[in-house]
Amino acid sequence: MSKSVIREKHDGHISGGKADIRLWLRLLGCSTVIEKRLRRKLAERSSTLPRFDVMAALERHPEGLTMSALSRQLFVSNGNITHLVHWLAKEGLVALKQCSRDGRSTITQLTPKGAAAFEVLSREHHQWVEAMFAGLGVEDRNALFALLGKLRASVEESGEENVRAV
Amino acid sequence: MSKSVIREKHDGHISGGKADIRLWLRLLGCSTVIEKRLRRKLAERSSTLPRFDVMAALERHPEGLTMSALSRQLFVSNGNITHLVHWLAKEGLVALKQCSRDGRSTITQLTPKGAAAFEVLSREHHQWVEAMFAGLGVEDRNALFALLGKLRASVEESGEENVRAV
DNA sequence: TGATTTTGCTTTAAGCATAAACTTTTGCGA
DNA sequence: TCGCAAAAGTTTATGCTTAAAGCAAAATCA
Secondary structure (H helix, E strand, O other): OOOOOOOOOOOOOOOOOOOOHHHHHHHHHHHHHHHHHHHHHHOOOOEEEHHHHHHHHHHHOOOOEEEHHHHHOOOOOHHHHHHHHHHHHOOOEEEEOOOOOOOEEEEEEHHHHHHHHHHHHHHHHHHHHHHOOOOOHHHHHHHHHEEEEEEHHHHHHHHHHOOOOO | OOOOOOOOOOOOOOOOOOOHHHHHHHHHHHHHHHHHHHHHHHHHHHOHHHHHHHHHHHHHOOEEEEHHHHHHHOOOHHHHHHHHHHHHHHHHOOOEEEEOOOOOOOOEEEEEHHHHHHHHHHHHHHHHHHHHHOOHHHHHHHHHHHHHHHHHHHHHHHHHHHHHOO
16 A cells, blocks of 8 residues: 555554654554545445546536646646546546637536446445444544644645745 | 545535545545655655655564565555565665575565665654644644544444454 | 747656466475 | 465556656747
8 A cells, every 4th residue: 555654563652763653653544444445345336536536526516627627626647637537438437528718628527327326436435434433423523623634734834844935 | 646535625515525524534635645745755765655664664673574474564465565575675775585494485684775774764754754743732642643543443343344244 | 920838638657556366385184 | 195275475467646758729928
């Protein structure tokens, strides 16, 4: 998975590491195990997470999206989107058409078949996630949500130095 | 990154989704942004996260590890380890030797060069992580750590149904 | 208008990851 | 001891991902 970095030891401590590393590894571990489970479930239905993501984005934009818009929405590279969309198009799940006002752009939309397929997958996806979080009470979920918000802010702030002098 | 699934909308809510999905996406987002930053930093030093992981595992096992042991430690497939270790060996960062008691096994160890390289990378790695978590106070970190522990337990429990009748 | 830059997308090369098939070696049981 | 199953690694096929190079269309601007 290319994710692990270092492993927690059995006593929950890191060899030579500190608390931050331990926290990061736990965060990574949670995210990874959930993601793997979702991938596996989707694979059982002959789909993948990236394809699901693309379909989810298109489902929320019935008017269609350009390749670049998809790329921005999903935070993946342009070439990546090309690949995914072409695959989905070959399967008949999305339709491509030239943009009339801009000859460079391709508009991507879910086909009825694609929308139906996503409808089913999406419902299941939600159930899978729900099941994995079921062990947390409402208060825990709210607290976790808030803390992750703080963390996100912290990470973003720590990266600002790169943009400072621009 | 193949991770996103669905996107949070600007108001922080999910189209047609529920709180669990929102929480999952925020967790995924945090994990992904941190991981991307680490990957980028390592790339600037001509390394990668998977290679760093392998070296970290070997650093904690000076006696050496077999390929399979590495595979288990890092939770990645066997073929994957083959690839990574051979690359590291070609760079002179790890050394391979046949296991005397088992002709099938290959023992993998850091070379002095590899240990020195890891020493440097590891120190930097720790600083990067520290910086990203710097915005969280000690209490927040402890709370987050505990909540993620609960989440992990929840995820594991929710997967037990597969093993129940075995 | 004409030249330059930007934008949208594709292609290519490299790396990471898995599953499945395969080889070799080991170990175990009849 | 023979035969066969299990284990260690490798290889192959497939897919995701990025960065970088490239092409064509559009926009900018002198």
